[in-house]
Amino acid sequence: MSSILPSWPWRSNQYHDISRHPGDPENLEEKMEQRPHKWQARWKEMFFDVCLGFFFNVFTSRSKFSILGFIVGISLGYTVSTGASYDQIHSISLNKPISPEQSGTKWGKDLYFYPPLDEERYPAVPSYNILSETSDILASARNMTSQSPVTPLFVPFTRNFVMLRQTILSYIAAGWPRDQIYIIDNSGTMDANYNGLLSVTNPFYLNYKLFRGRYGVNIVRTPTLLNFAQLQNYMLATAINQNWTHFYWTHQDVVVLSDELSTPYHSLYERVLTSLVSLIPTMNSKSTLQGGSRWSIVWYDFDWLTLVNVGVASSPKNGVGSWDTFVPYYATDCDYYERLRLSGYPILERKVGDIFDLSKPVPNAESAFFGKARNNTEEDSGRLCGSSQYTELKNKLKLMMKEKGASGRNTWQDAQKGGKGEPWTYDPSGFQTAWWDMAAAGSSNGKTLGGIWGGKETPRDEINSGMRELYMEEEKELWELEPLENLESDGELGATGRSGAAGRSGATRRASFRCL
Structure with missing residues (x-):
């Protein structure tokens, strides 16, 4: 998560901290006191990159202009790429909820x-x-x-x-x-x-x-x-x-x-x-x-x-x-x-x-x-x-x-x-x-439930009887298509051998209710 915003490649930014939460004001104040000024931190890293670029250029070119161009280019590139990342990271972290570690919760x-x-x-x-x-x-x-x-x-x-x-x-x-x-x-x-x-x-x-x-x-x-x-x-x-x-x-x-x-x-x-x-x-x-x-x-x-x-x-x-x-x-x-x-x-x-x-x-x-x-x-x-x-x-x-x-x-x-x-x-x-x-x-007066239990126009007081009839029909079809011993071996019937829906898996039983 440390690189969710633009940052200089191949080196992590020590200030990319998204673990702070607004519910912990002491932690927030401590972080604010400890962090260096954003320009101070930026110039430190720019200096490091310039030095690295200089030594790299010494081995790849003999032109003094190319060295100067390389230094200017790498400095501008770093400034542009990281200009928003510091402030954005710290503004994002302010909107995070309280973490379980801070709250002591067991969740x-x-x-x-x-x-x-x-x-x-x-x-x-x-x-x-x-x-x-x-x-x-x-x-x-x-x-x-x-x-x-x-x-x-x-x-x-x-x-x-x-x-x-x-x-x-x-x-x-x-x-x-x-x-x-x-x-x-x-x-x-x-x-x-x-x-x-x-x-x-x-x-x-x-x-x-x-x-x-x-x-x-x-x-x-x-x-x-x-x-x-x-x-x-x-x-x-x-x-x-x-x-x-x-x-x-x-x-x-x-x-x-x-x-x-x-x-x-x-x-x-x-x-x-x-x-x-x-x-x-x-x-x-x-x-x-x-x-x-x-x-x-x-x-x-x-x-x-x-x-x-x-x-x-x-x-x-x-x-x-x-x-x-x-x-x-x-x-x-x-x-x-x-x-x-x-x-x-x-x-x-x-x-x-x-x-x-x-x-x-x-x-x-x-x-x-x-x-x-x-x-x-x-x-x-x-x-x-x-x-x-x-x-x-x-x-x-x-x-x-x-x-x-x-x-x-x-x-x-x-x-x-x-x-x-x-x-x-x-x-x-x-x-x-x-x-x-x-x-x-x-609802029962609409399309979805009516389609499941007995037709779009099924009155509410007939829904329950329709449920039972549909259920018993699907149960009968199941036993006719699948021998009982096959259901037991496939784990579809509970260990008690109860007949009817109570002995069948949730997935199989739910499918029998959806009349498509």
């Missing part, structure tokens, strides 16, 4: 990962929602899982920073560990948000410092804009790269509340851990694989909060595989969830608290979810369990969710219209129009 060399900053965390989590490190349920979860963190939560973001903010605040207030929350910056604006180049009115604006500093959560940036199906595959790929057996994901337009009137009281996060501990034995155990009771995902109020069993997708022998990116938005979940069911992997449902699907921001979100603290410290939230403030907030959220269901669904996505002329920014209205066109083309 390897992932330059798209931004861990929490080393700052005080606010607002204060209500004391009754802080799970003790000596908790039995926490100890059980850690002992039964082979991954760290135990409960990684992905929150994909594309537009509307205000909606995302209240989602993050609600999870933190309900006890979810801040450092186990991962915002996925899918704004498609490259590093513009990290460098603070977008305005608050820009729909793709995301405040890195606020979330990583004050709120203490992680941010993972996608290399470019992804659709919903691609985001799901991105989360799966990230989990696989981190050797996670499971992860959680939630929508950026929901908020959560612990059930503060339940007795005995347990926070939403504690109930999530309890649920996880009960599910681990049937996640990937040998007996589960043989008995056909391996679950795929767990819904906590539909997919507003979802637990994903990574092995169901990634298993080489009988994994379901990836989400279909040719069905980018609406109905891509129908496609994937039905493939899970038909493959013999049940979708479970559990209750851990209250989850509300919203289309508008909650006024004064910090005080709404955390209470008005008497002082700004982690130990004092100023809120009591089961208080009137909790009851009022819950009733308000119920009303807001009802309003969204009546007429306001997805209006939050197109609420902001600013950002004109800012780096990497789509026109908000054009983006919204294109988004709906893409969603319609892939």
